[in-house]
Amino acid sequence: MTKAITRRGFVAASAATAALAASGTTLYGCATDAAQAAEHTASVVNTQCSACPKQCGYAAYVVDGSLDKVIGNATHPYAAGTLCARGFGSATESQAENRLNTPLRKNAAGFYDEIDWDTAITEIASSLKTIATDEGPQAIAAITDGTSTAQWYTSRLLAAYGSPNTYVSASAANTSIASGLALATGYSSYEPDYANAKVIVILGASTVDSPDPGTIAGLEAAKEAGAQIVMVDNRMSQSSSLATEYLGVHAGTELALVLSLAHELLNNATLYQAAAASMEGLDQWKAALSDYTPQWAAEITGAPADSIVSLSQSLAKAAPAACIDVTWMAMFGGSYANTGELARAVALTNTVLGCWNTKGGAYVAAPVDWTSCAFAPVATTVTDITATEAPLAVDGSAATLIRLAHDGSVRGLILVDANVVAEYPDPTYVEQALAACSLTVAVTPTMTETAKQCTYVLPELVWSESAQIPVVSGAKTPVVAVSSAVVEPAVDNARSVADIMTSIASSAGLTTAFPQTVEEAAAALCDCLNTDYDGACAVGTVAFGKTNQGVTDEATVAVWPTASGKVECVSAVADAAGVSACPVWVAPVASDETEGLYRLTTGNQALLFATELTDLAPLASIAKEYDLEGIWINADEAARAGIAEGDKVAVSNDHATATLNAHVTQLIEPSAVYMACHYGVENEDEKNANDLGVRQASFVPFALETGYGAPLLQESMVTITKAGA
Amino acid sequence: MMTRYGMLIDTTKCIGCYSCRTACQRQNDLLPDEGFIRYEHKETGTYPTVSVESVPLQCMHCEDAPCASVCPTGAAHMGADGIVEADQGRCIGCLYCMSACPYQVRVRNSKTGAVDKCRFCAVQTENGTTSCTCVEACPTHARIFGDLDDPNSELSKAIVERDAHPIAGDLTRAKIYYVR
Amino acid sequence: MTYEPIWGSIIAWYLFLAGLGGGAFVTSVFIRFRHPECKKLIRVGHIIAPVVVIIGLCLLMADAFAGFMHPLRFALLLTNFGSVMTWGVVFLAVFVVVTLIVLIMDFMHKESPKWLDIVGMVMGICVAVYTGCLLGVCQGFPLWNNALLPVLFLVSAVSTGMAAVLLAGVFVAPDEFNTVVSLKKFHFWLPVVEIALVMALLFITAANPSQAGWDSVMTIICGNWAIAFWVLFIALGLVIPIVLEYWMLWFAGHEMETSRTGQMISGFSDLGVLVGGFVLRLLIVSAALPITIVQPWIF
Ligand SMILES: Nc1nc2c(c(=O)[nH]1)N[C@H]1C(S)=C(S)[C@@H](COP(=O)(O)OP(=O)(O)OC[C@H]3O[C@@H](n4cnc5c(=O)[nH]c(N)nc54)[C@H](O)[C@@H]3O)O[C@H]1N2
Ligand SMILES: Nc1nc2c(c(=O)[nH]1)N[C@H]1C(S)=C(S)[C@@H](COP(=O)(O)OP(=O)(O)OC[C@H]3O[C@@H](n4cnc5c(=O)[nH]c(N)nc54)[C@H](O)[C@@H]3O)O[C@H]1N2
Ligand code: SF4
Ligand code: SF4
Ligand code: SF4
Ligand code: SF4
Ligand code: SF4
Numbered sequence A: 001m002t003k004a005i006t007r008r009g010f011v012a013a014s015a016a017t018a019a020l021a022a023s024g025t026t027l028y029g030c031a032t033d034a035a036q037a038a039e040h041t042a043s044v045v046n047t048q049c050s051a052c053p054k055q056c057g058y059a060a061y062v063v064d065g066s067l068d069k070v071i072g073n074a075t076h077p078y079a080a081g082t083l084c085a086r087g088f089g090s091a092t093e094s095q096a097e098n099r100l101n102t103p104l105r106k107n108a109a110g111f112y113d114e115i116d117w118d119t120a121i122t123e124i125a126s127s128l129k130t131i132a133t134d135e136g137p138q139a140i141a142a143i144t145d146g147t148s149t150a151q152w153y154t155s156r157l158l159a160a161y162g163s164p165n166t167y168v169s170a171s172a173a174n175t176s177i178a179s180g181l182a183l184a185t186g187y188s189s190y191e192p193d194y195a196n197a198k199v200i201v202i203l204g205a206s207t208v209d210s211p212d213p214g215t216i217a218g219l220e221a222a223k224e225a226g227a228q229i230v231m232v233d234n235r236m237s238q239s240s241s242l243a244t245e246y247l248g249v250h251a252g253t254e255l256a257l258v259l260s261l262a263h264e265l266l267n268n269a270t271l272y273q274a275a276a277a278s279m280e281g282l283d284q285w286k287a288a289l290s291d292y293t294p295q296w297a298a299e300i301t302g303a304p305a306d307s308i309v310s311l312s313q314s315l316a317k318a319a320p321a322a323c324i325d326v327t328w329m330a331m332f333g334g335s336y337a338n339t340g341e342l343a344r345a346v347a348l349t350n351t352v353l354g355c356w357n358t359k360g361g362a363y364v365a366a367p368v369d370w371t372s373c374a375f376a377p378v379a380t381t382v383t384d385i386t387a388t389e390a391p392l393a394v395d396g397s398a399a400t401l402i403r404l405a406h407d408g409s410v411r412g413l414i415l416v417d418a419n420v421v422a423e424y425p426d427p428t429y430v431e432q433a434l435a436a437c438s439l440t441v442a443v444t445p446t447m448t449e450t451a452k453q454c455t456y457v458l459p460e461l462v463w464s465e466s467a468q469i470p471v472v473s474g475a476k477t478p479v480v481a482v483s484s485a486v487v488e489p490a491v492d493n494a495r496s497v498a499d500i501m502t503s504i505a506s507s508a509g510l511t512t513a514f515p516q517t518v519e520e521a522a523a524a525l526c527d528c529l530n531t532d533y534d535g536a537c538a539v540g541t542v543a544f545g546k547t548n549q550g551v552t553d554e555a556t557v558a559v560w561p562t563a564s565g566k567v568e569c570v571s572a573v574a575d576a577a578g579v580s581a582c583p584v585w586v587a588p589v590a591s592d593e594t595e596g597l598y599r600l601t602t603g604n605q606a607l608l609f610a611t612e613l614t615d616l617a618p619l620a621s622i623a624k625e626y627d628l629e630g631i632w633i634n635a636d637e638a639a640r641a642g643i644a645e646g647d648k649v650a651v652s653n654d655h656a657t658a659t660l661n662a663h664v665t666q667l668i669e670p671s672a673v674y675m676a677c678h679y680g681v682e683n684e685d686e687k688n689a690n691d692l693g694v695r696q697a698s699f700v701p702f703a704l705e706t707g708y709g710a711p712l713l714q715e716s717m718v719t720i721t722k723a724g725a
Numbered sequence B: 001m002m003t004r005y006g007m008l009i010d011t012t013k014c015i016g017c018y019s020c021r022t023a024c025q026r027q028n029d030l031l032p033d034e035g036f037i038r039y040e041h042k043e044t045g046t047y048p049t050v051s052v053e054s055v056p057l058q059c060m061h062c063e064d065a066p067c068a069s070v071c072p073t074g075a076a077h078m079g080a081d082g083i084v085e086a087d088q089g090r091c092i093g094c095l096y097c098m099s100a101c102p103y104q105v106r107v108r109n110s111k112t113g114a115v116d117k118c119r120f121c122a123v124q125t126e127n128g129t130t131s132c133t134c135v136e137a138c139p140t141h142a143r144i145f146g147d148l149d150d151p152n153s154e155l156s157k158a159i160v161e162r163d164a165h166p167i168a169g170d171l172t173r174a175k176i177y178y179v180r
Numbered sequence C: 001m002t003y004e005p006i007w008g009s010i011i012a013w014y015l016f017l018a019g020l021g022g023g024a025f026v027t028s029v030f031i032r033f034r035h036p037e038c039k040k041l042i043r044v045g046h047i048i049a050p051v052v053v054i055i056g057l058c059l060l061m062a063d064a065f066a067g068f069m070h071p072l073r074f075a076l077l078l079t080n081f082g083s084v085m086t087w088g089v090v091f092l093a094v095f096v097v098v099t100l101i102v103l104i105m106d107f108m109h110k111e112s113p114k115w116l117d118i119v120g121m122v123m124g125i126c127v128a129v130y131t132g133c134l135l136g137v138c139q140g141f142p143l144w145n146n147a148l149l150p151v152l153f154l155v156s157a158v159s160t161g162m163a164a165v166l167l168a169g170v171f172v173a174p175d176e177f178n179t180v181v182s183l184k185k186f187h188f189w190l191p192v193v194e195i196a197l198v199m200a201l202l203f204i205t206a207a208n209p210s211q212a213g214w215d216s217v218m219t220i221i222c223g224n225w226a227i228a229f230w231v232l233f234i235a236l237g238l239v240i241p242i243v244l245e246y247w248m249l250w251f252a253g254h255e256m257e258t259s260r261t262g263q264m265i266s267g268f269s270d271l272g273v274l275v276g277g278f279v280l281r282l283l284i285v286s287a288a289l290p291i292t293i294v295q296p297w298i299f
């Protein structure tokens, strides 16, 4: 045993993985002789984690057909050589007990009949065709989970029917952040250069609370190099040790913080002058900011004015190696009435810092142009159905689509891996929206709350059971990650989303070309990135040059993809949409300082991603062991209400009432409570999740952010009382 | 010279992310409810001047291992290189070792009834892992594995530099060192 | 996280029955020396001793699931003589063998040699003490990890053993039951000693530097286990038997003591001792909290 370890040494995992992967697909483990070697023969398949949108690339070792080790790709910017708790915990997802294995169709009595695939595909294909013909392609729509294959095939199918209405479920929540950024810069996301930054202001703890390993590695490096990392949240997360400072603010108020930082920074002549060159309407914004002093912001946010002043000073000093980080900020991003404007304000403030595409600053993620691809995106002639109601939403708004369905404007709705009943505000409203459609199709590996509301349920293969469309990730050094099938399907009659969409297209006789296999599409897409698909499969994740790309390397952006070619402080579109022309203070809508009323905040936990993972046994068992589904309440407030740690409490408002365990803590501000999302799966088919926690969204009315169309997931107040008292 | 394996866990770096636990479960093929690592959490202060610490615990591979001294069958025993082993083929599942372990880090396999625990799995590396999985998986590099008897090992040096100590002082002469 | 006790009621039954068996044999030897004429009561003790211990062992084996599935592994039980459990297995094995031999001889109406009785009695005491040491070596539990527990378990074992023999005596040998006054007087004192021991145990545990000691005591006296502790153990198992027997032995007239009613009252107090004896094991096994869960080293 000693030998094994000394002989192999502590080779860096990265080097080992790369070398093994490069040497072919069949590998020998640490065997001392031939007999043992045979025993340990593993094949290595490069794939990706599908447990969250970061889609970390990893090498899956397969021994005798079953999954052995999983090793994160060292070259993947998010995996950074490992995976997170969710990645490891979901790797064996195909083994979940409750897999669906037969297409189902709801009968008149409301029960499901098993049907065969041909029937299901033919009926769905022709229903979609009938709707598209009779009521126009606008009347059909789809929501996917945004993973590459689901999104690629589903949007292609809908476009083939003439409909542009394919939305990403994530956009339910990150619409306003992406759109606010786009409104200002033309780019809908960016990536801080953590490792080289001098000052990073992180809005919302979840960058570190629901982390990908790459981001953590970057923050670790920054901290080691002496960077100032400020975490702004109304709750201090478990992972706060990654930051050097914590700045507590009232929930929903950091727009005020950012506006006052901008106010201070623009008083710095050097920064102002440098910024003016690349910003359109800076004067106007500066004028609009005149009242937003640190004292003013202190009143609103609860953060001390001198902390705000000194933060603005360190930002100014560190610029351009400094930025404000809203990361995905989807949840928090899609949560308050002011988050689109917050994103805009952040984009503008970062521009003032001069941080774009410079070392230690932040890199904008340039979208890939796929038009030269053999399977180029299919254009449609109509505009997306949510564009009128949510004109600012950069890729449309899934939540607005739900509203339109509720109002009867959508007839056919396909839901691919999107559990909209569980994940959108007011589950009853969403159920009604699904019921209002004449055709609803759920494509899903397991019977979810959403699937139960659909007319057709199609059993799907999970990620590890089929090949996938490649994913481009990272802004600073973009990579492409490929994904092959790892294990044989655990069920014999489920199909991949690619097969399902392709067969619907062919049954409907649509003219748009679909690839024969996912691999064919993947190869074509890789081609477009000047990358060899087979080569990529051997290593999993490969960097590609900037040949096809706009901005990547260390070059400041000369021309921004906006109307003026500059970063825009003033937006006529925003003005027309009922949002201010340049970002100003907007208060969150649900504010009530009555004693005993709390704002219900939410967010992700390190352990879970969406309801899909809540049901996975290794993750659910940890959630149970540590009571992670409990509701956080400030200890002083709890003492006043006679609530002790672990007590059962009743959480209540006009929309819902539920009982769960209290987590009494000093880690949260007194005026808010926190309930992690993705619990409260009310579905007896999901056995592990079924008795875990309460659904936060059921306390929230169905309401959307003006212009942006994001659901207001944190605009609700609740009372907390000791249960039975 | 003998090897005496040990580990360092730097709780000032640990973010309580559970990666080490699910990674250990995956790479060592444990049952979904079988976790070799458990966590204790401690918060201090009042909002907003507050802090929180996570302490991952797992088998300390004690030199004076109470689990091994109470185990009637010898299933729990001191193995080679200072690694305390849990022989699944000998264990009758009397759970005596679980009661005797002062750190509460032994777990009963709910399928076989036998008791298991951290294996210092670096010695079983193959198929991509090169050290203990929990060490490799930790995104903050809060863990170091190595030879305590080699004063030049990364581990021995870090123990001295960071002034690391077993969690319960001299009790059981544990071989996991903590930085607090 | 919440702490689930490692051992449950099956182990409590096992500890109780092992002690009871040991105590019953001690009782039968006691009777043989002090009241040799009470053959029926002696036989009752001879029967109870191996039977309850064997039942206890069966429970233990069934609880040890991995061994239950692979019975050959039980042979390995004799491999670590550093283990209290291994010694327990030795004591139990010798005890069962000796008591079975004595029982068989009894049925064959042969007098067992005195030395064999002594061996059995010593083994019975060892078994009773072992049940306390088994828990006592677990350093993580302040409620267990002290020298009083084996003594308490020994006293309780002898007390329950005597109670079982006397209780059976009420029904199978009422005459002999009336005869064994010295046994009854001896038996009377055991719950009294037990009360003192339990109080001492609780004080010592509560004073343990670890919070876990205090918490364990609190769960027993005013927490989840309070009703079991006060009603079933202290009242039914100790105080009521003490009061009843005190009255019966020193106040009630001989008439009363030997009447059927008197016997029934004594029987009731013996039943109380048995219930209390089991509840004591259950409390000790279940209410003990480990120091790591309450985190004394960690914080
Ligand atoms: N573990 C895990 N990771 C995930 C996911 C998951 O489900 N689980 N989901 C992935 C997906 S799809 C997305 S879109 C992203 C979402 O990731 P984020 O957009 O980062 O959102 P959340 O993780 O929900 O966290 C919101 C955080 O904001 C804090 N917060 C709430 N209100 C306020 C406020 O007013 N001000 C400030 N400053 N903070 C506030 C909450 O305490 C919480 O820490 O996460 C991704 N990563
Ligand atoms: N209250 C509240 N609501 C939220 C959020 C929140 O934080 N709080 N977050 C919002 C955000 S950011 C997002 S992205 C959305 C997420 O919402 P969704 O995208 O709807 O995510 P899930 O709820 O996980 O649903 C994913 C579904 O994918 C299917 N699926 C696909 N592949 C697999 C597989 O391999 N295995 C299994 N078991 N299932 C698979 C299953 O049907 C599963 O239910 O929710 C949004 N809604
Ligand atoms: S961050 Fe975690 S959950 Fe997300 S893709 Fe990577 S490993 Fe999977
Ligand atoms: S920590 Fe516990 S299981 Fe590990 S060697 Fe020490 S006593 Fe045994
Ligand atoms: S459960 Fe197994 S390892 Fe533990 S003491 Fe009993 S036989 Fe030994
Ligand atoms: S050393 Fe290996 S077995 Fe032990 S906890 Fe870490 S990963 Fe698990
Ligand atoms: S993986 Fe590292 S940071 Fe995460 S819980 Fe384990 S030790 Fe802590």
Ligand SMILES: [Mo]
Binding pocket: A169, A170, A171, A173, A174, A330
């Ligand atoms: Mo999302």
